[in-house]
Amino acid sequence: MDEDATAPAPDDRYARGLEILRVVGGQHDPAVVDALADLAPDLARYTVEFAYGDVYARPGLTWRERQLVTVAALTALGTAPTQLHFHIRGALEVGTTPREITETIAHISVYAGFPAALNGLSAARAVFSEEGAAVEVAADRGPDGDESRYERGLRLLSEIDGDAGHRVVESLRDVAPDLGRYLVEFAFGDIYAGTGLDLRMRELVTVAACTALGTATPQLRLHVGGCLNVGGTREDVVEVITQMAVYAGFPAALNALAAAREAFASH
Amino acid sequence: MDEDATAPAPDDRYARGLEILRVVGGQHDPAVVDALADLAPDLARYTVEFAYGDVYARPGLTWRERQLVTVAALTALGTAPTQLHFHIRGALEVGTTPREITETIAHISVYAGFPAALNGLSAARAVFSEEGAAVEVAADRGPDGDESRYERGLRLLSEIDGDAGHRVVESLRDVAPDLGRYLVEFAFGDIYAGTGLDLRMRELVTVAACTALGTATPQLRLHVGGCLNVGGTREDVVEVITQMAVYAGFPAALNALAAAREAFASH
Amino acid sequence: MDEDATAPAPDDRYARGLEILRVVGGQHDPAVVDALADLAPDLARYTVEFAYGDVYARPGLTWRERQLVTVAALTALGTAPTQLHFHIRGALEVGTTPREITETIAHISVYAGFPAALNGLSAARAVFSEEGAAVEVAADRGPDGDESRYERGLRLLSEIDGDAGHRVVESLRDVAPDLGRYLVEFAFGDIYAGTGLDLRMRELVTVAACTALGTATPQLRLHVGGCLNVGGTREDVVEVITQMAVYAGFPAALNALAAAREAFASH
Known part of the structure; x- marks a missing residue:
């Protein structure tokens, strides 16, 4: 730097x-x-x-990574369809596969809800159609052996967030145990278990989306730690947050960096 | 559960x-x-x-209630016009009246501003026109006797928020007394006094909108308490917040639940 | 009042x-x-x-100022294109110049990112074209003598935020020094140095945008102080925030007022 x-x-x-x-x-x-x-x-x-x-x-991320975190942020924000279109096409231009793009957008359903993800996929459909890009849809995941969605989710939650994720689920037990269950089963057992993106990339796009939203500070802190747990570096995190100054403004980036600093310190 | x-x-x-x-x-x-x-x-x-x-x-809310809280959240977010259209029509499909829908959307003017509410009403107009649904517009409220808007607002604020609402108004007295007056007169004296939705339903859609926005934590805390004051239950609140995981993402729901837990504890 | x-x-x-x-x-x-x-x-x-x-x-702001802060807020939110169009035209109707409008929108790139600003400019282009309004584009700023972008940015940051701004830049030095540099060079050295709006007006639209976003509380606090430093008054700040109740809802206005009260107290 x-x-x-x-x-x-x-x-x-x-x-x-x-x-x-x-x-x-x-x-x-x-x-x-x-x-x-x-x-x-x-x-x-x-x-x-x-x-x-x-x-x-800046040298810290590949262009493929830069495009995916931008697509993640614009999908989460939902306020810039023209720019989302531009950057989905830009992702293709710099060598990202259609599948990586759709997995990134689908991942955002966890962080900004299904409407945001569905609208992102509509944008992707429009771009892919213009560009003649075909998505190699994931083969059916097939039977997961004896592992239930809950077990698979818990395993991934541990790998990514360590004890911190479990504490979140535990803390829901008294008031909203089902929300905790959905977090494990859907967010981690379904989405994070998807094969189209590796865990480091999932955490980078998570950091991007939470930074851009500006309303997910506890989750941002958790997933900055998660990013470091699955092979990401502090530089990766700082690069993603810095790039968000362009797409979501300086307050979003500065406040995310404050959260990241706390996560770095306690990691 | x-x-x-x-x-x-x-x-x-x-x-x-x-x-x-x-x-x-x-x-x-x-x-x-x-x-x-x-x-x-x-x-x-x-x-x-x-x-x-x-x-x-889930059994905790009726489908009519589920559609109204979704319409409230998507109106407040303003980022998912396709889904708002779908869920306004869905509200009609499950038996909600056009009037309940327009009252829900107008209610959101308090929490997300007039542009959000006006755009929500445009979406409702489009759906109603496609479906041939007619709104039974409220009869003119007529004279309110001796009660001024301010008095009516204060009365409703007390009924909903107890002392907490008064403390908000009181706290504005030194710096922005007129903002406090508008809160009483417009938010409570005009909007909450509307006849098309009962107070419990107004509080459920308020909880939905504040959860989805993610930027209204003090207000969310207050209106979780308000919901309990006007006939809503803890289960109602948890159901609304859980449903928001679908429409606004898990961070929105998890952070709202943290606020709700505090409100439950102090209620 | x-x-x-x-x-x-x-x-x-x-x-x-x-x-x-x-x-x-x-x-x-x-x-x-x-x-x-x-x-x-x-x-x-x-x-x-x-x-x-x-x-x-209300008498506290001119109509020109009321329109510019509304344009700033709607540009930052990005969720109300119809109302943004209406208020850009409204700004022209009450005597705002096209240049003041485009400078206000460009200013928002700092607070809500480039996509928000670019979409705001598209709306302005559409209105100007309908109204036959021509922008008097700034003459090229020409050489700035010996002052680099960084030096110019630091000078403006001092004028606006006093020590507080420097502390922000300083606090980034360990983790993300380049983000601090971009804040000085781009936000202050480029945008705030623009000639189309005076510093008081830049701070008023900043307060409006940060209030409407609801996710920029530390920055709002700083720029309320900044507004007072460059000729704005407490009444200006309270008027802008009060107006935001209309465009972004009461929670946004109430939470911003809490931040403003803290800034007033420490000023």
């Missing part, structure tokens, strides 16, 4: 940003620059310089 | 969910299952099994 | 509200009253009486 700490000359930032934007945007979009030229040329320039030239150009 | 604590066999969950989905969706929609078959068949199955087979099938 | 504390007679509230609504709405819109007459006539009446007759009619 140190070599990044020296700000490059403005011209470099713009050129570097434009180059990235052209890859992510594919041949379909004129640069946002043109679209804003007559109305808000400064913001157009900042989009190129800051969003792409500064943040996207 | 105890008999529900034993997870039914997977097949039962799917069959039960599909049956409910067909009632709520009426004859208009092919099951969401078909729509997602090629893209995300797992999420389609979870929608049926978890959202309908697990949560919607 | 004292003379406002006596509620006017209901008839006055309606007539006064309707008069304002007709100015803000221009000749384009039939009153929202007509649109809701058959569906929710009470809410239509409350829109006129409460939103316009009570809140908008």
Whole structure:
């Protein structure tokens, strides 16, 4: 991170940003620059310089990862269909598979509800149809042997959140035991057990969605720890949160970073 | 709740969910299952099994109540117009009156602002027009005798929130006395005094909206207590919050439940 | 504020509200009253009486300021495109310049991210095109002499937030120094340095956006103080927050007021 700490000359930032934007945007979009030229040329320039030239150009995550966390955040927010469309296509442009995209969006059902995930999938359908991209749908998971959904969920919850996840389920026992059961069975036994994304990537998109929502601080803290438990690094977490400054604003990123710092300290 | 604590066999969950989905969706929609078959068949199955087979099938609330709290939450969120449309129609399908729907949506003006409520009413207009449903508009309330809006609001605030509501108004006196006055006059004197929904139902949709928003924790705590004051039960509150896991995600439901537990303890 | 504390007679509230609504709405819109007459006539009446007759009619802010803070809030929320369109046009109707509108929307990129700002600008483009309004685009800022973006950002951060802003940047140094650098360079060195809005107005729209979002409490507290540092008054802040009860609901306004009270106390 140190070599990044020296700000490059403005011209470099713009050129570097434009180059990235052209890859992510594919041949379909004129640069946002043109679209804003007559109305808000400064913001157009900042989009190129800051969003792409500064943040996207950072070395900490692959472009595939950057696109998936952006798709996760925009799916969770549900307020930017144009940008979600753009970034689903951008995900394809940088080599993400359609299946990774649909798994990421489906994963968000846990964090922002089914309507958010279903609307994200509608956007994906539209993009895939335009691009002729086909989803290789998961083969049926088949019989899970003797493991029930609850057992599978508990196993994954332990792997990801350690004791912390169990404490959440335990704490629900007096007032809402079924909500605890659904958390284990659906969130972990169904969604996290899906084969299309590995656990580290699931935790990165979880951190992105919780950062963007801004209303899931206890869960964000838990899953920052979870990310470290399944192979993610502190740098991964900081990169995802930093990128969210672009897509959800600085308060979202700053408040998430405060939560992440607490999780780092107690890990 | 105890008999529900034993997870039914997977097949039962799917069959039960599909049956409910067909009632709520009426004859208009092919099951969401078909729509997602090629893209995300797992999420389609979870929608049926978890959202309908697990949560919607729970005995704690009537289907009419389940539809109204969902309409309230989606109106407050403002991010899922397709699903709001579906669930307004679903409310009609399970026997809710158009008037109950419009009162629920108008109620949300207090909790998420006028734009959210006005957009919810636009969705209701579209559904009612498709379905040929007519709203029996409230007869003019007529003269309220000697009771001013402020007096009526204070009376309802006392009935619902006891001393807690008064303390909120009192606490505004030094910095923003007019905001306190508007809270009494508009929120309670106008909206809560409306005749189309009883107070228990107003508190259930309030709990749903505050849970889904995730930014109204002090108000959620207050209105969980309010719900108990006007005839609602702890089970009602827990059911509404549990259902929000489907529509706004698990963090929203878990954080709301933490607030509800505090309200239960101090009630 | 004292003379406002006596509620006017209901008839006055309606007539006064309707008069304002007709100015803000221009000749384009039939009153929202007509649109809701058959569906929710009470809410239509409350829109006129409460939103316009009570809140908008308050003397604390100019109509130009009221429109800009509403545009800021609706841009940040991203959930009410119809109302954003209406209020951008309303801003023109009451004499706001197109440039003030685009600067307000671009400013929101800091607080709610680029997608929110870009969608707000699309709405502005549509309105300007309908109204034949032309934006006088800022002349290129030209060379800033020896001052780098970082230096300019630090200077503005000091002017607005005093020590508090520096403490935020300082606190990021261990975990995410680049996020702190972007905050200084982009948020303050680029956006706040823009010439189209003065600093007081930038802080008013910041307070509006953070109030409406409901997820930016630490930032709201900081910028309430910031507003007072650059020429705003406590009454300005309370007026903006009170107006947000209309556009984002009472919980948003009440929680923001609690944060503002803390900022007032420590200022």
